[in-house]
Amino acid sequence: MIRFHNVTMRYPAGQEALRSVNLRVPPGQMMFITGHSGAGKSTMLRLITLIERCTHGRVVVGGHNLSRMRARHIALYRRHLGVVFQDHRLLAQRTVFDNVALPLVAAGYRHGEVRRRVRAALDLVGLLDKERQQPRVLSSGEQQRVGIARAVVHRPSLLLADEPTGNLDPRLSRYIMALFERFNQIGGGVVIATHDLDLARSMSHRIVTLREGAIVDDTGDRRRHRETGVRTSSRERR
Amino acid sequence: MKASKRSHQRKGEFVLSHGTGFNPTAWLSGHAQSAVSSFGRLIRRPVATVVTVLAIAVALSLPFALYVILNNAQQAVGGLDRSAQLTAFLRPDLGETQTRAIASAIRDWDAVRHVRVVTRAEALSEYQQMTGFDDVRNIFEGQNPLPDLIVVTARDDHSNRADLVALRNRISARAEVDAVELDLAWVDKLAAILETLSRIVEVLFAMLALGILLIVGNTIRLNIESRREEIGIVRLFGATDAFIRRPFLYSGLWHGLSAGAVACALVAGATRLVAGPVERLVALYASDFELIGLQPWSAALAVAAGGILGLAGAWIAVTRVLAQESTPQ
Numbered sequence: 001m002i003r004f005h006n007v008t009m010r011y012p013a014g015q016e017a018l019r020s021v022n023l024r025v026p027p028g029q030m031m032f033i034t035g036h037s038g039a040g041k042s043t044m045l046r047l048i049t050l051i052e053r054c055t056h057g058r059v060v061v062g063g064h065n066l067s068r069m070r071a072r073h074i075a076l077y078r079r080h081l082g083v084v085f086q087d088h089r090l091l092a093q094r095t096v097f098d099n100v101a102l103p104l105v106a107a108g109y110r111h112g113e114v115r116r117r118v119r120a121a122l123d124l125v126g127l128l129d130k131e132r133q134q135p136r137v138l139s140s141g142e143q144q145r146v147g148i149a150r151a152v153v154h155r156p157s158l159l160l161a162d163e164p165t166g167n168l169d170p171r172l173s174r175y176i177m178a179l180f181e182r183f184n185q186i187g188g189g190v191v192i193a194t195h196d197l198d199l200a201r202s203m204s205h206r207i208v209t210l211r212e213g214a215i216v217d218d219t220g221d222r223r224r225h226r227e228t229g230v231r232t233s234s235r236e237r238r
Numbered sequence: 239m240k241a242s243k244r245s246h247q248r249k250g251e252f253v254l255s256h257g258t259g260f261n262p263t264a265w266l267s268g269h270a271q272s273a274v275s276s277f278g279r280l281i282r283r284p285v286a287t288v289v290t291v292l293a294i295a296v297a298l299s300l301p302f303a304l305y306v307i308l309n310n311a312q313q314a315v316g317g318l319d320r321s322a323q324l325t326a327f328l329r330p331d332l333g334e335t336q337t338r339a340i341a342s343a344i345r346d347w348d349a350v351r352h353v354r355v356v357t358r359a360e361a362l363s364e365y366q367q368m369t370g371f372d373d374v375r376n377i378f379e380g381q382n383p384l385p386d387l388i389v390v391t392a393r394d395d396h397s398n399r400a401d402l403v404a405l406r407n408r409i410s411a412r413a414e415v416d417a418v419e420l421d422l423a424w425v426d427k428l429a430a431i432l433e434t435l436s437r438i439v440e441v442l443f444a445m446l447a448l449g450i451l452l453i454v455g456n457t458i459r460l461n462i463e464s465r466r467e468e469i470g471i472v473r474l475f476g477a478t479d480a481f482i483r484r485p486f487l488y489s490g491l492w493h494g495l496s497a498g499a500v501a502c503a504l505v506a507g508a509t510r511l512v513a514g515p516v517e518r519l520v521a522l523y524a525s526d527f528e529l530i531g532l533q534p535w536s537a538a539l540a541v542a543a544g545g546i547l548g549l550a551g552a553w554i555a556v557t558r559v560l561a562q563e564s565t566p567q
Contacts, residue, residue, distance in 0.1 A: 080252040089467070111264070150475070189250075
Protein backbone atom coordinates (compact mmCIF):
# COMPACT_ATOMS: atom_id res chain seq x y z
CA MET A 1 0.00 0.00 0.00
CA ILE A 2 2.84 2.42 0.88
CA ARG A 3 6.21 2.42 -0.87
CA PHE A 4 9.08 4.83 -0.30
CA HIS A 5 11.66 4.48 -3.07
CA ASN A 6 14.93 6.12 -2.15
CA VAL A 7 13.08 9.13 -0.72
CA THR A 8 14.97 12.24 0.29
CA MET A 9 13.30 15.31 1.72
CA ARG A 10 15.32 18.47 1.87
CA TYR A 11 13.80 21.74 3.03
CA PRO A 12 14.67 25.05 1.35
CA ALA A 13 16.85 26.00 4.35
CA GLY A 14 19.03 22.99 3.49
CA GLN A 15 17.91 20.77 6.36
CA GLU A 16 17.60 17.13 5.29
CA ALA A 17 14.54 15.60 7.00
CA LEU A 18 14.73 12.23 5.20
CA ARG A 19 17.73 10.61 3.56
CA SER A 20 17.33 7.87 0.94
CA VAL A 21 14.50 6.14 2.75
CA ASN A 22 13.25 2.86 1.32
CA LEU A 23 10.17 1.32 2.87
CA ARG A 24 7.35 -0.98 1.90
CA VAL A 25 4.15 -1.25 3.93
CA PRO A 26 1.72 -3.93 2.70
CA PRO A 27 -2.07 -3.31 2.75
CA GLY A 28 -3.73 -3.77 6.12
CA GLN A 29 -0.52 -3.61 8.15
CA MET A 30 -0.25 -1.75 11.46
CA MET A 31 3.11 -0.10 11.88
CA PHE A 32 4.93 2.29 14.20
CA ILE A 33 7.47 4.84 13.10
CA THR A 34 9.63 5.80 16.03
CA GLY A 35 12.61 8.02 16.61
CA HIS A 36 13.64 11.06 18.54
CA SER A 37 12.30 14.51 17.83
CA GLY A 38 13.40 15.67 14.37
CA ALA A 39 14.19 12.14 13.16
CA GLY A 40 11.78 12.50 10.23
CA LYS A 41 8.65 10.69 11.53
CA SER A 42 6.26 13.56 10.89
CA THR A 43 7.91 14.28 7.55
CA MET A 44 7.05 10.75 6.42
CA LEU A 45 3.42 11.34 7.37
CA ARG A 46 3.43 14.73 5.66
CA LEU A 47 4.66 13.07 2.47
CA ILE A 48 1.97 10.38 2.68
CA THR A 49 -0.79 12.95 3.28
CA LEU A 50 0.62 15.03 0.41
CA ILE A 51 1.08 18.12 2.50
CA GLU A 52 4.53 18.10 0.94
CA ARG A 53 6.20 16.31 -1.94
CA CYS A 54 9.63 14.70 -1.60
CA THR A 55 12.57 16.44 -3.20
CA HIS A 56 14.05 13.18 -4.48
CA GLY A 57 12.79 9.65 -4.93
CA ARG A 58 9.25 8.38 -5.16
CA VAL A 59 6.40 7.92 -2.68
CA VAL A 60 3.70 5.54 -3.91
CA VAL A 61 0.52 5.14 -1.87
CA GLY A 62 -2.48 3.07 -2.93
CA GLY A 63 -0.89 2.61 -6.35
CA HIS A 64 -0.46 6.35 -6.95
CA ASN A 65 2.87 8.10 -7.37
CA LEU A 66 2.38 11.09 -5.10
CA SER A 67 5.21 13.06 -6.70
CA ARG A 68 3.20 13.24 -9.89
CA MET A 69 -0.32 13.46 -8.53
CA ARG A 70 -2.31 16.31 -10.09
CA ALA A 71 -3.81 18.99 -7.86
CA ARG A 72 -7.38 18.04 -8.79
CA HIS A 73 -6.82 14.45 -7.60
CA ILE A 74 -5.36 15.32 -4.21
CA ALA A 75 -8.74 15.79 -2.48
CA LEU A 76 -9.98 12.47 -3.87
CA TYR A 77 -6.78 10.73 -2.76
CA ARG A 78 -7.05 12.15 0.75
CA ARG A 79 -10.54 10.67 1.11
CA HIS A 80 -8.76 7.31 1.39
CA LEU A 81 -6.82 8.55 4.41
CA GLY A 82 -7.75 9.18 8.02
CA VAL A 83 -5.49 11.48 9.99
CA VAL A 84 -5.11 11.78 13.78
CA PHE A 85 -3.06 14.64 15.22
CA GLN A 86 -1.33 14.99 18.56
CA ASP A 87 -3.12 18.32 19.16
CA HIS A 88 -6.45 16.89 17.91
CA ARG A 89 -7.08 19.87 15.60
CA LEU A 90 -10.81 19.90 16.21
CA LEU A 91 -12.82 22.87 14.96
CA ALA A 92 -13.62 24.83 18.11
CA GLN A 93 -16.73 26.53 16.69
CA ARG A 94 -18.42 23.28 15.76
CA THR A 95 -19.99 20.53 17.81
CA VAL A 96 -18.47 17.10 18.26
CA PHE A 97 -20.98 15.75 15.74
CA ASP A 98 -20.05 18.35 13.12
CA ASN A 99 -16.34 17.72 13.64
CA VAL A 100 -16.73 14.01 13.11
CA ALA A 101 -19.04 14.57 10.13
CA LEU A 102 -16.45 16.71 8.34
CA PRO A 103 -14.93 14.04 6.01
CA LEU A 104 -18.41 12.78 5.07
CA VAL A 105 -19.80 16.27 4.40
CA ALA A 106 -16.71 17.12 2.33
CA ALA A 107 -17.27 13.97 0.28
CA GLY A 108 -20.95 14.85 -0.32
CA TYR A 109 -22.63 12.06 1.65
CA ARG A 110 -26.40 12.20 2.22
CA HIS A 111 -27.59 13.66 5.50
CA GLY A 112 -29.04 10.36 6.73
CA GLU A 113 -25.86 8.46 5.91
CA VAL A 114 -23.76 11.15 7.63
CA ARG A 115 -25.88 10.87 10.76
CA ARG A 116 -25.73 7.07 10.81
CA ARG A 117 -21.96 6.90 10.30
CA VAL A 118 -21.11 9.69 12.72
CA ARG A 119 -23.16 8.10 15.48
CA ALA A 120 -21.52 4.73 14.78
CA ALA A 121 -18.05 6.31 14.93
CA LEU A 122 -18.85 8.17 18.16
CA ASP A 123 -20.27 4.96 19.62
CA LEU A 124 -17.01 3.20 18.70
CA VAL A 125 -14.96 5.69 20.71
CA GLY A 126 -17.54 5.81 23.54
CA LEU A 127 -18.60 9.44 23.04
CA LEU A 128 -22.10 9.13 21.63
CA ASP A 129 -23.52 11.09 24.54
CA LYS A 130 -21.19 14.06 23.76
CA GLU A 131 -22.25 14.62 20.15
CA ARG A 132 -23.88 18.00 20.80
CA GLN A 133 -21.05 19.40 22.93
CA GLN A 134 -18.30 21.77 21.86
CA PRO A 135 -14.81 20.19 21.78
CA ARG A 136 -13.43 22.71 24.30
CA VAL A 137 -15.55 21.28 27.12
CA LEU A 138 -14.06 17.81 26.59
CA SER A 139 -10.93 16.43 28.26
CA SER A 140 -7.78 15.93 26.19
CA GLY A 141 -8.42 12.19 26.02
CA GLU A 142 -11.99 12.73 24.88
CA GLN A 143 -10.84 15.22 22.27
CA GLN A 144 -8.38 12.65 20.96
CA ARG A 145 -11.16 10.08 20.72
CA VAL A 146 -13.25 12.59 18.75
CA GLY A 147 -10.22 13.03 16.48
CA ILE A 148 -10.07 9.26 15.99
CA ALA A 149 -13.81 9.08 15.27
CA ARG A 150 -13.33 11.80 12.65
CA ALA A 151 -10.39 9.93 11.15
CA VAL A 152 -12.27 6.63 10.75
CA VAL A 153 -15.83 7.81 10.07
CA HIS A 154 -15.40 7.63 6.29
CA ARG A 155 -13.79 4.17 6.53
CA PRO A 156 -10.42 5.14 5.09
CA SER A 157 -8.03 2.57 3.68
CA LEU A 158 -5.16 4.00 5.67
CA LEU A 159 -5.12 5.62 9.11
CA LEU A 160 -2.20 7.91 9.91
CA ALA A 161 -1.54 9.15 13.44
CA ASP A 162 1.11 11.66 14.44
CA GLU A 163 2.01 11.29 18.15
CA PRO A 164 -1.60 10.36 19.00
CA THR A 165 -0.80 9.62 22.65
CA GLY A 166 1.63 12.48 23.18
CA ASN A 167 -0.54 14.29 25.72
CA LEU A 168 -2.26 11.30 27.30
CA ASP A 169 -1.62 9.20 30.39
CA PRO A 170 -0.58 5.53 29.94
CA ARG A 171 -4.07 4.13 30.57
CA LEU A 172 -5.64 6.40 27.94
CA SER A 173 -2.74 5.73 25.60
CA ARG A 174 -3.46 2.00 25.75
CA TYR A 175 -7.16 2.70 25.13
CA ILE A 176 -6.30 4.78 22.05
CA MET A 177 -3.98 2.06 20.78
CA ALA A 178 -6.75 -0.48 21.25
CA LEU A 179 -8.95 1.68 19.02
CA PHE A 180 -6.27 1.68 16.33
CA GLU A 181 -5.99 -2.09 16.61
CA ARG A 182 -9.73 -2.47 16.21
CA PHE A 183 -9.54 -0.40 13.04
CA ASN A 184 -6.64 -2.55 11.85
CA GLN A 185 -8.55 -5.77 12.57
CA ILE A 186 -11.25 -4.80 10.09
CA GLY A 187 -8.63 -4.45 7.37
CA GLY A 188 -7.45 -0.83 7.56
CA GLY A 189 -3.75 -0.02 7.39
CA VAL A 190 -2.40 2.01 10.32
CA VAL A 191 0.79 4.05 10.50
CA ILE A 192 1.56 5.64 13.86
CA ALA A 193 4.41 8.06 14.35
CA THR A 194 5.48 8.14 18.00
CA HIS A 195 8.54 8.90 20.06
CA ASP A 196 7.25 6.51 22.75
CA LEU A 197 9.27 3.40 21.90
CA ASP A 198 8.01 1.57 25.00
CA LEU A 199 4.42 1.98 23.90
CA ALA A 200 5.29 0.76 20.41
CA ARG A 201 7.17 -2.22 21.80
CA SER A 202 4.22 -3.12 24.03
CA MET A 203 2.22 -3.88 20.88
CA SER A 204 3.14 -6.74 18.60
CA HIS A 205 3.40 -4.73 15.42
CA ARG A 206 6.12 -3.65 13.04
CA ILE A 207 8.37 -0.86 14.30
CA VAL A 208 10.48 1.27 11.98
CA THR A 209 13.06 3.40 13.77
CA LEU A 210 14.40 6.59 12.23
CA ARG A 211 17.51 8.51 13.17
CA GLU A 212 18.47 11.77 11.46
CA GLY A 213 16.22 11.05 8.52
CA ALA A 214 17.35 7.50 7.85
CA ILE A 215 15.84 4.13 8.81
CA VAL A 216 18.17 2.51 11.32
CA ASP A 217 15.96 -0.39 12.37
CA ASP A 218 12.92 -2.19 11.00
CA THR A 219 11.42 -5.07 12.98
CA GLY A 220 9.57 -6.05 9.80
CA ASP A 221 12.92 -6.66 8.13
CA ARG A 222 14.22 -8.55 11.16
CA ARG A 223 11.13 -10.75 11.23
CA ARG A 224 11.38 -11.34 7.50
CA HIS A 225 15.06 -12.23 7.83
CA ARG A 226 14.29 -14.47 10.76
CA GLU A 227 11.54 -16.27 8.82
CA THR A 228 13.80 -16.58 5.79
CA GLY A 229 16.55 -17.93 8.03
CA VAL A 230 14.22 -20.51 9.59
CA ARG A 231 13.08 -21.66 6.21
CA THR A 232 16.65 -21.92 4.99
CA SER A 233 17.73 -23.95 7.98
CA SER A 234 14.77 -26.29 7.69
CA ARG A 235 15.67 -26.80 4.05
CA GLU A 236 19.23 -27.39 5.11
CA ARG A 237 18.04 -29.92 7.70
CA ARG A 238 16.19 -31.77 4.99
CA MET B 239 -18.60 -2.37 -15.73
CA LYS B 240 -18.14 -1.47 -12.09
CA ALA B 241 -17.64 -5.12 -11.20
CA SER B 242 -15.01 -5.55 -13.87
CA LYS B 243 -13.23 -2.42 -12.67
CA ARG B 244 -13.20 -3.78 -9.15
CA SER B 245 -11.86 -7.14 -10.31
CA HIS B 246 -8.95 -5.37 -11.98
CA GLN B 247 -8.27 -3.25 -8.90
CA ARG B 248 -5.36 -4.66 -6.91
CA LYS B 249 -5.56 -4.95 -3.14
CA GLY B 250 -4.59 -1.70 -1.43
CA GLU B 251 -5.06 0.38 -4.59
CA PHE B 252 -7.01 3.65 -4.20
CA VAL B 253 -9.65 4.51 -6.75
CA LEU B 254 -9.70 8.29 -7.19
CA SER B 255 -13.31 9.06 -7.97
CA HIS B 256 -16.23 10.85 -6.40
CA GLY B 257 -17.36 7.59 -4.82
CA THR B 258 -20.82 8.79 -3.86
CA GLY B 259 -21.55 10.22 -7.34
CA PHE B 260 -23.40 13.48 -7.81
CA ASN B 261 -26.15 13.71 -5.28
CA PRO B 262 -28.40 16.75 -5.86
CA THR B 263 -29.96 16.56 -2.41
CA ALA B 264 -26.59 16.52 -0.69
CA TRP B 265 -25.36 19.27 -3.01
CA LEU B 266 -28.33 21.51 -2.24
CA SER B 267 -28.12 20.70 1.43
CA GLY B 268 -24.41 21.62 1.37
CA HIS B 269 -25.23 24.95 -0.27
CA ALA B 270 -28.03 25.66 2.20
CA GLN B 271 -25.72 24.85 5.09
CA SER B 272 -22.96 27.10 3.69
CA ALA B 273 -25.45 29.91 3.06
CA VAL B 274 -26.90 29.75 6.56
CA SER B 275 -23.57 29.29 8.35
CA SER B 276 -21.91 32.17 6.46
CA PHE B 277 -24.88 34.40 7.23
CA GLY B 278 -24.67 33.39 10.89
CA ARG B 279 -20.95 34.19 10.87
CA LEU B 280 -21.72 37.73 9.64
CA ILE B 281 -24.32 38.23 12.35
CA ARG B 282 -21.92 37.02 15.03
CA ARG B 283 -19.50 39.84 14.07
CA PRO B 284 -21.94 42.76 13.80
CA VAL B 285 -19.46 45.66 13.97
CA ALA B 286 -17.15 44.33 11.28
CA THR B 287 -20.11 43.37 9.11
CA VAL B 288 -21.83 46.75 9.43
CA VAL B 289 -18.62 48.66 8.64
CA THR B 290 -17.94 46.55 5.54
CA VAL B 291 -21.54 46.68 4.34
CA LEU B 292 -21.64 50.47 4.81
CA ALA B 293 -18.37 50.95 2.93
CA ILE B 294 -19.71 48.92 -0.01
CA ALA B 295 -23.12 50.62 0.23
CA VAL B 296 -21.62 54.12 0.03
CA ALA B 297 -19.54 53.09 -2.97
CA LEU B 298 -22.61 51.58 -4.62
CA SER B 299 -24.90 54.48 -3.80
CA LEU B 300 -22.78 57.08 -5.63
CA PRO B 301 -23.34 55.77 -9.17
CA PHE B 302 -26.97 55.01 -8.36
CA ALA B 303 -27.49 58.53 -7.02
CA LEU B 304 -25.94 59.88 -10.22
CA TYR B 305 -28.23 57.61 -12.17
CA VAL B 306 -31.22 59.14 -10.38
CA ILE B 307 -29.91 62.64 -11.16
CA LEU B 308 -29.46 61.70 -14.81
CA ASN B 309 -32.92 60.19 -14.95
CA ASN B 310 -34.42 63.37 -13.54
CA ALA B 311 -32.36 65.54 -15.88
CA GLN B 312 -33.69 63.54 -18.83
CA GLN B 313 -37.20 64.01 -17.51
CA ALA B 314 -36.64 67.74 -17.04
CA VAL B 315 -35.26 68.28 -20.51
CA GLY B 316 -38.02 66.05 -21.82
CA GLY B 317 -40.20 69.13 -21.33
CA LEU B 318 -37.91 71.04 -23.65
CA ASP B 319 -38.47 68.41 -26.30
CA ARG B 320 -41.94 69.86 -26.75
CA SER B 321 -40.31 72.81 -28.49
CA ALA B 322 -38.62 70.54 -31.04
CA GLN B 323 -40.20 72.27 -34.02
CA LEU B 324 -39.66 72.36 -37.75
CA THR B 325 -40.77 75.19 -40.00
CA ALA B 326 -41.76 74.28 -43.54
CA PHE B 327 -41.74 77.16 -46.09
CA LEU B 328 -44.22 76.40 -48.84
CA ARG B 329 -44.01 77.44 -52.45
CA PRO B 330 -45.32 81.04 -52.85
CA ASP B 331 -47.74 80.02 -55.61
CA LEU B 332 -49.79 77.79 -53.28
CA GLY B 333 -53.13 78.94 -51.98
CA GLU B 334 -54.29 78.75 -48.35
CA THR B 335 -56.59 75.80 -49.11
CA GLN B 336 -53.67 73.79 -50.45
CA THR B 337 -51.55 74.82 -47.45
CA ARG B 338 -54.19 73.59 -45.02
CA ALA B 339 -54.55 70.32 -46.96
CA ILE B 340 -50.80 69.73 -46.67
CA ALA B 341 -50.90 70.59 -42.96
CA SER B 342 -53.74 68.13 -42.48
CA ALA B 343 -51.74 65.37 -44.20
CA ILE B 344 -48.66 66.03 -42.04
CA ARG B 345 -50.77 66.05 -38.90
CA ASP B 346 -51.59 62.36 -39.47
CA TRP B 347 -47.94 61.27 -39.34
CA ASP B 348 -46.82 59.20 -36.34
CA ALA B 349 -43.91 61.44 -35.43
CA VAL B 350 -46.02 64.61 -35.38
CA ARG B 351 -47.70 65.91 -32.29
CA HIS B 352 -48.96 69.25 -33.48
CA VAL B 353 -49.22 71.25 -36.70
CA ARG B 354 -49.87 74.97 -36.98
CA VAL B 355 -50.46 76.87 -40.19
CA VAL B 356 -49.16 80.41 -40.52
CA THR B 357 -50.59 81.98 -43.64
CA ARG B 358 -48.64 84.60 -45.58
CA ALA B 359 -51.04 87.29 -44.30
CA GLU B 360 -50.45 86.19 -40.68
CA ALA B 361 -46.73 86.08 -41.35
CA LEU B 362 -46.71 89.59 -42.74
CA SER B 363 -48.73 90.81 -39.79
CA GLU B 364 -46.24 89.17 -37.38
CA TYR B 365 -43.42 90.82 -39.35
CA GLN B 366 -45.15 94.15 -39.04
CA GLN B 367 -45.45 93.74 -35.29
CA MET B 368 -41.84 92.60 -34.93
CA THR B 369 -40.32 95.40 -37.00
CA GLY B 370 -42.79 98.14 -36.05
CA PHE B 371 -43.18 99.21 -39.68
CA ASP B 372 -46.76 100.14 -40.23
CA ASP B 373 -46.49 100.45 -44.00
CA VAL B 374 -44.60 97.29 -44.63
CA ARG B 375 -46.81 96.48 -47.63
CA ASN B 376 -45.64 99.70 -49.26
CA ILE B 377 -42.02 98.70 -48.71
CA PHE B 378 -42.77 95.52 -50.70
CA GLU B 379 -44.60 97.60 -53.34
CA GLY B 380 -48.05 96.30 -52.40
CA GLN B 381 -46.94 92.65 -52.58
CA ASN B 382 -46.63 90.10 -49.80
CA PRO B 383 -43.39 88.22 -50.54
CA LEU B 384 -43.75 85.86 -47.58
CA PRO B 385 -44.83 82.24 -48.19
CA ASP B 386 -47.30 80.19 -46.15
CA LEU B 387 -45.61 78.34 -43.27
CA ILE B 388 -46.39 75.12 -41.53
CA VAL B 389 -44.91 74.82 -38.01
CA VAL B 390 -44.59 71.12 -37.11
CA THR B 391 -44.03 70.00 -33.53
CA ALA B 392 -42.55 66.54 -33.19
CA ARG B 393 -43.81 64.08 -30.58
CA ASP B 394 -41.65 63.81 -27.42
CA ASP B 395 -40.55 60.27 -28.26
CA HIS B 396 -39.54 61.41 -31.76
CA SER B 397 -37.55 64.44 -30.64
CA ASN B 398 -34.14 62.89 -30.85
CA ARG B 399 -31.75 64.01 -33.54
CA ALA B 400 -32.25 61.08 -35.89
CA ASP B 401 -36.05 61.25 -35.83
CA LEU B 402 -36.08 65.02 -36.33
CA VAL B 403 -33.76 64.73 -39.33
CA ALA B 404 -35.98 61.98 -40.75
CA LEU B 405 -39.04 64.18 -40.24
CA ARG B 406 -37.32 67.13 -41.91
CA ASN B 407 -36.36 64.97 -44.91
CA ARG B 408 -39.91 63.63 -45.19
CA ILE B 409 -41.39 67.13 -45.25
CA SER B 410 -38.70 68.38 -47.65
CA ALA B 411 -39.53 65.54 -50.01
CA ARG B 412 -42.97 67.06 -50.69
CA ALA B 413 -43.11 68.99 -53.96
CA GLU B 414 -45.11 71.82 -52.38
CA VAL B 415 -42.34 72.54 -49.85
CA ASP B 416 -39.58 74.97 -50.73
CA ALA B 417 -37.44 74.59 -47.61
CA VAL B 418 -37.57 73.20 -44.07
CA GLU B 419 -35.82 74.84 -41.15
CA LEU B 420 -34.72 72.75 -38.22
CA ASP B 421 -32.39 74.06 -35.55
CA LEU B 422 -30.46 70.99 -34.49
CA ALA B 423 -27.74 72.77 -32.54
CA TRP B 424 -29.63 72.72 -29.23
CA VAL B 425 -30.67 69.09 -29.80
CA ASP B 426 -27.02 68.17 -30.35
CA LYS B 427 -25.94 70.10 -27.25
CA LEU B 428 -28.58 68.46 -25.13
CA ALA B 429 -27.70 65.01 -26.45
CA ALA B 430 -24.01 65.69 -25.77
CA ILE B 431 -24.73 66.78 -22.19
CA LEU B 432 -26.86 63.73 -21.52
CA GLU B 433 -24.31 61.43 -23.13
CA THR B 434 -21.54 62.97 -21.04
CA LEU B 435 -23.56 62.51 -17.87
CA SER B 436 -24.40 58.96 -18.84
CA ARG B 437 -20.72 58.21 -19.53
CA ILE B 438 -19.74 59.74 -16.19
CA VAL B 439 -22.21 57.39 -14.48
CA GLU B 440 -20.72 54.41 -16.32
CA VAL B 441 -17.11 55.36 -15.56
CA LEU B 442 -17.95 56.09 -11.94
CA PHE B 443 -19.77 52.78 -11.66
CA ALA B 444 -16.79 50.92 -13.15
CA MET B 445 -14.35 52.64 -10.78
CA LEU B 446 -16.52 52.08 -7.74
CA ALA B 447 -17.20 48.48 -8.83
CA LEU B 448 -13.45 47.95 -8.75
CA GLY B 449 -13.41 49.50 -5.29
CA ILE B 450 -16.18 47.16 -4.16
CA LEU B 451 -14.29 44.15 -5.52
CA LEU B 452 -11.28 45.25 -3.48
CA ILE B 453 -13.32 45.86 -0.31
CA VAL B 454 -15.08 42.49 -0.52
CA GLY B 455 -11.88 40.77 -1.61
CA ASN B 456 -10.00 42.16 1.35
CA THR B 457 -12.79 41.24 3.77
CA ILE B 458 -12.87 37.68 2.46
CA ARG B 459 -9.07 37.47 2.52
CA LEU B 460 -9.07 38.45 6.21
CA ASN B 461 -11.84 35.93 6.78
CA ILE B 462 -9.73 33.24 5.10
CA GLU B 463 -6.71 34.22 7.20
CA SER B 464 -8.71 33.78 10.40
CA ARG B 465 -9.87 30.35 9.22
CA ARG B 466 -6.63 29.15 7.66
CA GLU B 467 -6.18 26.33 10.15
CA GLU B 468 -9.74 25.16 9.64
CA ILE B 469 -9.21 25.17 5.87
CA GLY B 470 -6.05 23.10 6.32
CA ILE B 471 -7.92 20.51 8.39
CA VAL B 472 -10.90 20.32 6.05
CA ARG B 473 -8.53 19.94 3.14
CA LEU B 474 -6.71 17.05 4.81
CA PHE B 475 -10.02 15.21 5.00
CA GLY B 476 -10.61 15.39 1.27
CA ALA B 477 -12.48 18.68 0.84
CA THR B 478 -12.23 20.02 -2.70
CA ASP B 479 -11.50 23.66 -3.48
CA ALA B 480 -15.16 24.11 -4.45
CA PHE B 481 -16.26 22.89 -1.03
CA ILE B 482 -13.82 25.24 0.73
CA ARG B 483 -14.71 28.15 -1.53
CA ARG B 484 -18.47 27.86 -1.00
CA PRO B 485 -18.96 29.55 2.42
CA PHE B 486 -16.70 32.44 1.41
CA LEU B 487 -18.67 32.98 -1.78
CA TYR B 488 -21.88 33.10 0.24
CA SER B 489 -20.22 35.55 2.61
CA GLY B 490 -19.36 37.82 -0.35
CA LEU B 491 -22.89 37.44 -1.69
CA TRP B 492 -24.48 38.40 1.65
CA HIS B 493 -22.18 41.41 1.98
CA GLY B 494 -23.04 42.56 -1.56
CA LEU B 495 -26.79 42.03 -1.29
CA SER B 496 -27.01 43.81 2.06
CA ALA B 497 -24.87 46.66 0.72
CA GLY B 498 -27.14 46.91 -2.34
CA ALA B 499 -30.20 47.19 -0.09
CA VAL B 500 -28.49 49.80 2.12
CA ALA B 501 -27.39 51.74 -1.00
CA CYS B 502 -31.03 51.84 -2.15
CA ALA B 503 -32.06 53.16 1.25
CA LEU B 504 -29.32 55.83 1.10
CA VAL B 505 -30.39 56.97 -2.38
CA ALA B 506 -34.07 56.98 -1.34
CA GLY B 507 -33.18 59.05 1.74
CA ALA B 508 -31.12 61.50 -0.31
CA THR B 509 -33.94 61.85 -2.85
CA ARG B 510 -36.37 62.67 -0.04
CA LEU B 511 -33.97 65.27 1.34
CA VAL B 512 -33.68 67.15 -1.95
CA ALA B 513 -37.31 66.66 -3.02
CA GLY B 514 -38.58 69.70 -1.04
CA PRO B 515 -36.12 72.29 -2.40
CA VAL B 516 -36.51 70.93 -5.94
CA GLU B 517 -40.30 71.23 -5.73
CA ARG B 518 -39.98 74.85 -4.58
CA LEU B 519 -37.53 75.57 -7.40
CA VAL B 520 -39.69 74.09 -10.17
CA ALA B 521 -42.73 75.91 -8.75
CA LEU B 522 -40.90 79.18 -9.47
CA TYR B 523 -40.61 78.15 -13.15
CA ALA B 524 -44.25 76.99 -13.27
CA SER B 525 -43.06 73.60 -14.45
CA ASP B 526 -44.87 70.29 -13.94
CA PHE B 527 -41.55 68.54 -13.29
CA GLU B 528 -41.63 65.88 -10.54
CA LEU B 529 -38.55 64.40 -8.88
CA ILE B 530 -38.28 60.68 -9.56
CA GLY B 531 -36.48 58.47 -7.02
CA LEU B 532 -35.00 55.00 -7.54
CA GLN B 533 -37.70 52.96 -9.29
CA PRO B 534 -38.46 49.43 -8.02
CA TRP B 535 -36.74 47.78 -10.96
CA SER B 536 -33.64 49.94 -10.59
CA ALA B 537 -33.61 49.27 -6.84
CA ALA B 538 -33.71 45.55 -7.64
CA LEU B 539 -30.87 46.15 -10.10
CA ALA B 540 -28.86 47.93 -7.37
CA VAL B 541 -29.31 44.99 -4.98
CA ALA B 542 -28.45 42.51 -7.72
CA ALA B 543 -25.38 44.56 -8.71
CA GLY B 544 -24.26 44.53 -5.08
CA GLY B 545 -24.74 40.76 -4.90
CA ILE B 546 -22.85 40.13 -8.14
CA LEU B 547 -19.96 42.40 -7.13
CA GLY B 548 -19.80 40.78 -3.68
CA LEU B 549 -19.75 37.33 -5.23
CA ALA B 550 -17.10 38.34 -7.76
CA GLY B 551 -14.88 39.94 -5.10
CA ALA B 552 -15.13 36.84 -2.93
CA TRP B 553 -14.42 34.55 -5.87
CA ILE B 554 -11.27 36.45 -6.82
CA ALA B 555 -9.97 36.52 -3.23
CA VAL B 556 -10.67 32.90 -2.36
CA THR B 557 -9.46 31.54 -5.72
CA ARG B 558 -6.22 33.47 -5.33
CA VAL B 559 -5.58 32.12 -1.84
CA LEU B 560 -6.54 28.55 -2.76
CA ALA B 561 -4.33 28.64 -5.86
CA GLN B 562 -1.37 29.64 -3.68
CA GLU B 563 -1.96 26.78 -1.27
CA SER B 564 -3.63 23.94 -3.13
CA THR B 565 -0.62 22.21 -4.63
CA PRO B 566 2.05 20.93 -2.27
CA GLN B 567 5.58 21.98 -3.20
